[in-house]
Amino acid sequence: MKKYFPFIFTLISCFTTILAQEENFFLIARNKGEKILTTGDTIRTFGFARKLSEQPGVPGPTLVVKEGDSVHIDLLNMSQGAPHTIHLHGLDVDQQNDGVPHLSFEIPHMEHGFYHFKAPHPGTYLYHCHVASTIHVQAGMYGLIIVKPSDGSNKTWDGGESFVNEHSYFLSEIDTVWHRDSVLLHPYDTSHVMNHIQIPHFDPQFFLINGLSDQQLLDSNVVFESSMGQQDFVRLANIGFCGVRVIFPQQLKARIVSSDGRPFETEESSDTIYVYPGERYGVLTKSSVEFSDQIRFEYLDLNTNQLKNTQVIPVSVQGQLGLPNFDQEEITAQLVPNPFYGNTDLHLSLREGRELTFKIYDLQGRLVEEHEERFFTVGQHEVALGKSLRESGIYTLQIISAGNVIQLEKLLRLE
Amino acid sequence: MPGWGKKLVALGLFFALCTPLFAEKLIDTLFLNQGKIEMVDGVQMPYFSFNSTSVFSKENTRLLVDVGDSLELLIVNTDSVDHAFQVKGLTASTSISANDSVWVNVELTETGAFIYYDPSAGEKYRYMGAAGMIVVRNPNQQTSDFYWNMKDHQSVYNVSLSEGQNVDWSQYYPDYFTINGRSNPDINADPAARVAGKVGDTLHIYMVNTGQSIHSIHFHGYHAKIMYSSKFPDHVGRNKDTFPIYGMEVVALELVPHQPGEYPVHDHNLVAVSAGNIYPNGMFLTLLIE
Ligand SMILES: [Cu+2]
Ligand SMILES: [Cu+2]
Numbered sequence: 001m002k003k004y005f006p007f008i009f010t011l012i013s014c015f016t017t018i019l020a021q022e023e024n025f026f027l028i029a030r031n032k033g034e035k036i037l038t039t040g041d042t043i044r045t046f047g048f049a050r051k052l053s054e055q056p057g058v059p060g061p062t063l064v065v066k067e068g069d070s071v072h073i074d075l076l077n078m079s080q081g082a083p084h085t086i087h088l089h090g091l092d093v094d095q096q097n098d099g100v101p102h103l104s105f106e107i108p109h110m111e112h113g114f115y116h117f118k119a120p121h122p123g124t125y126l127y128h129c130h131v132a133s134t135i136h137v138q139a140g141m142y143g144l145i146i147v148k149p150s151d152g153s154n155k156t157w158d159g160g161e162s163f164v165n166e167h168s169y170f171l172s173e174i175d176t177v178w179h180r181d182s183v184l185l186h187p188y189d190t191s192h193v194m195n196h197i198q199i200p201h202f203d204p205q206f207f208l209i210n211g212l213s214d215q216q217l218l219d220s221n222v223v224f225e226s227s228m229g230q231q232d233f234v235r236l237a238n239i240g241f242c243g244v245r246v247i248f249p250q251q252l253k254a255r256i257v258s259s260d261g262r263p264f265e266t267e268e269s270s271d272t273i274y275v276y277p278g279e280r281y282g283v284l285t286k287s288s289v290e291f292s293d294q295i296r297f298e299y300l301d302l303n304t305n306q307l308k309n310t311q312v313i314p315v316s317v318q319g320q321l322g323l324p325n326f327d328q329e330e331i332t333a334q335l336v337p338n339p340f341y342g343n344t345d346l347h348l349s350l351r352e353g354r355e356l357t358f359k360i361y362d363l364q365g366r367l368v369e370e371h372e373e374r375f376f377t378v379g380q381h382e383v384a385l386g387k388s389l390r391e392s393g394i395y396t397l398q399i400i401s402a403g404n405v406i407q408l409e410k411l412l413r414l415e
Numbered sequence: 416m417p418g419w420g421k422k423l424v425a426l427g428l429f430f431a432l433c434t435p436l437f438a439e440k441l442i443d444t445l446f447l448n449q450g451k452i453e454m455v456d457g458v459q460m461p462y463f464s465f466n467s468t469s470v471f472s473k474e475n476t477r478l479l480v481d482v483g484d485s486l487e488l489l490i491v492n493t494d495s496v497d498h499a500f501q502v503k504g505l506t507a508s509t510s511i512s513a514n515d516s517v518w519v520n521v522e523l524t525e526t527g528a529f530i531y532y533d534p535s536a537g538e539k540y541r542y543m544g545a546a547g548m549i550v551v552r553n554p555n556q557q558t559s560d561f562y563w564n565m566k567d568h569q570s571v572y573n574v575s576l577s578e579g580q581n582v583d584w585s586q587y588y589p590d591y592f593t594i595n596g597r598s599n600p601d602i603n604a605d606p607a608a609r610v611a612g613k614v615g616d617t618l619h620i621y622m623v624n625t626g627q628s629i630h631s632i633h634f635h636g637y638h639a640k641i642m643y644s645s646k647f648p649d650h651v652g653r654n655k656d657t658f659p660i661y662g663m664e665v666v667a668l669e670l671v672p673h674q675p676g677e678y679p680v681h682d683h684n685l686v687a688v689s690a691g692n693i694y695p696n697g698m699f700l701t702l703l704i705e
C-alpha cells in the first residue's frame with residue numbers, strides 16, 4: 001500500500017517541478033550474483049544491477065547526482081527470496097524513504113519500490129539494503145552515491161576548492177562462509193514479529209577496495225595518477241565490518257576536508273585517516289614532487305584492533321603530465337656540476353626570452369629554495385643554485401614559466 | 416596598573432558572589448556489586464556494577480552534575496576481594512579492600528562525560544560491567560539529555576574471568592552488544608537511552624564506550640554535531656552521521672532534528688546488531704521525533 005503513494009507523488013511532482021533537474025535511476029535487486037575472487041574462486045552474491053542482462057556488481061553502480069537534484073530510484077526486486085530495500089545512508093531522507101523494513105517499506109519479489117529525495121550537501125553517501133542488513137550488506141547489496149556541487153563541477157562543494165581528478169575508494173570485506181546458500185537464504189518473517197536470523201562468525205578472507213583485492217585490484221589499473229602541482233580529490237567510504245587505516249604517501253600532502261557529506265570547519269592535515277564502518281571522508285591531495293609510491297589500506301579488527309590485512313593502491317605522480325605543450329627545444333638546462341658540494345650552476349640556453357622561476361624541493365616535498373621570478377633573454381645564462389640546501393641527498397629542481405613547471409632536474413648534494 | 420587592580424577586585428567580587436550559587440559539593444555513594452546480567456535471549460553472565468544501593472542492578476548509576484561542581488563519592492566494595500575506583504582522566508586509581516569503602520573526590524571543571532570504573536585486576540571487572548558515567552552539564556542550556564553506556568560482551572569470557580581463569584584478548588569476539596545493559600528491542604524501553612523529542616529541540620546524547628571493541632554508531636535521518644570527544648578533542652564541531660567510539664572513550668553529540676519520524680541508530684559494524692548470533696538483537700534503537 002505504502003509503495004504506491006510515492007509513485008503518485010512522482011507523477012504530481014513531474015508536473016509541478018518541471019524546471020528542477022530530475023535524476024532517475026532504475027535498479028534491480030538480485031540474489032544470484034556471481035563474484036570471482038582474486039583466488040579464482042566464485043561465490044554467490046546479492047546485489048544491484050541496472051538491467052536484467054547485467055550481473056549485480058559488488059559494489060553496485062555508483063549513482064552520481066548534483067546538489068539540489070530531485071532523485072528518484074525505482075527498485076525492482078527480482079530475487080526469489082527475502083524482500084529488499086534501499087537505505088539512503090547519510091542522505092537524511094524522510095522516514096518513508098529511509099529503507100528500514102519495519103519503519104518504511106520493503107519490496108517483495110517481483111515488485112517495484114520507489115525512493116525519492118532531494119540531493120543534499122555535496123559529498124559521498126552510500127546506499128544499501130536494510131533487510132537482514134548484516135547478511136544482505138555482506139552479501140554485496142551496497143553502492144556509492146556521489147553528490148556533486150549544483151553546477152556539477154570538480155569542486156569539493158559550491159565555493160569549495162577545485163580539483164582535477166577524483167578517486168573513490170569504497171572499502172568492504174568478504175567472508176566466503178557468509179556466501180553459502182545456508183546463510184544467504186535465511187528465513188524471513190515479513191510481519192516483523194519474529195525476525196530472528198542467525199549470523200555466522202565473521203572472519204573475512206578478502207579485503208576489498210571497490211570490490212577487488214590483491215592481484216585483482218592491481219590488475220584493474222587502479223593507479224592513482226597525478227601530476228606535480230595538480231590537486232585531486234579522494235573519497236573514502238567504508239561499508240565493511242572492519243576499521244580501515246588509510247595511509248597516504250606524505251608527498252601527497254593529504255588534507256581531510258570533509259566527512260559524511262559535510263565540510264569541516266577546520267580541515268585536518270594528516271597522512272593517516274581511520275575510516276570506520278559507515279563513515280566517509282573527503283581528502284584533497286597535491287604533490288609538489290614527482291614520485292611513485294602507494295596508498296596503504298590497513299584493515300583492522302574492531303574487537304582486537306589487530307591488523308588483519310593490507311591492500312595498496314599504487315601512486316604515480318608525474319612531472320610533465322598534464323602540462324601545457326611546451327617545446328622542449330626552446331630551453332635546455334644542465335646542472336654543472338651534479339652531484340655537487342655546496343652549490344651548483346644551472347646552465348640555461350633559451351631560444352626565446354621568458355620569465356623564469358626556480359624552486360627546489362626535498363624528497364618529502366618541502367620547498368627548500370625558491371628564486372624570485374626574473375626575465376631571461378635569448379641565449380646562454382648561468383644561475384647559481386642550491387645555496388640553501390643544508391643536508392646531503394636528492395632534491396628536485398622545478399623550472400617554472402608562466403605558472404607551469406616546464407622542466408624538472410634531479411640534484412644530488414654531497415656532504 | 417591601578418586600572419588592572421580595580422578590575423581584579425571586581426572580578427574577585429564577581430566570583431565570590433557567583434561561586435556559592437553555582438558550584439556545589441555533591442555527596443554520593445556507589446556500591447560495587449556482583450551479580451548476573453541477563454541478555455535479551457535469556458543468556459546470563461557474571462557481571463559487576465556500581466549501584467546506588469547494595470542491591471545489584473545491571474545498570475551502573477549515572478552521576479549527573481553541573482560544570483564546576485565537585486563530587487564527594489563514597490565507594491563501597493561489597494565483594495570479598497579487593498577492587499579499585501578511578502575516574503578516567505580525572506582521578507588516580509584508589510584501591511578498596513574487600514568489604515571496605517573509600518572516599519574519592521572528583522572536581523568537574525569541564526562539560527562532557529567521564530567514565531568511572533574499576534581499574535583493578537587488569538580491568539577485568541571493568542570489562543565485566545563495572546564502569547559508568549559522570550555527565551557534566553552546562554546548567555544554563557535547555558536540552559533534553561540521553562545517555563548511552565555502550566558495551567560488548569563475550570559470554571564465555573565473563574564466565575572464565577569470574578572463575579579466575581585468563582582469557583586471550585587477541586581472540587576476543589563479542590557475542591552481545593548492549594546500551595545501558597539492554598539490546599534491541601529492549602533499548603527503546605529505556606527512557607534514558609531512547610531519544611525522543613520534537614523538531615527543533617536541542618538533544619544531547621552522551622555516549623560512553625565501556626567495552627573493548629570500537630563501535631561505529633550510525634544515525635538515520637539526521638546529522639549531529641560532536642560537542643565533546645575524549646580521544647579526539649579536534650573533532651569537536653564536526654557534523655556527521657556516523658561516530659566511531661573507541662573503548663573507554665566518550666563522544667557527546669548535539670542533535671537538533673529538522674524533520675519528524677522514527678529513525679534507527681545502530682552500530683554500523685553490523686555484526687554488533689546481534690545477540691547470541693541472532694540478528695537484529697544487538698546495538699540498535701530508534702529516535703522518535705514529533
Ligand atoms: Cu536485501
Ligand atoms: Cu548504512
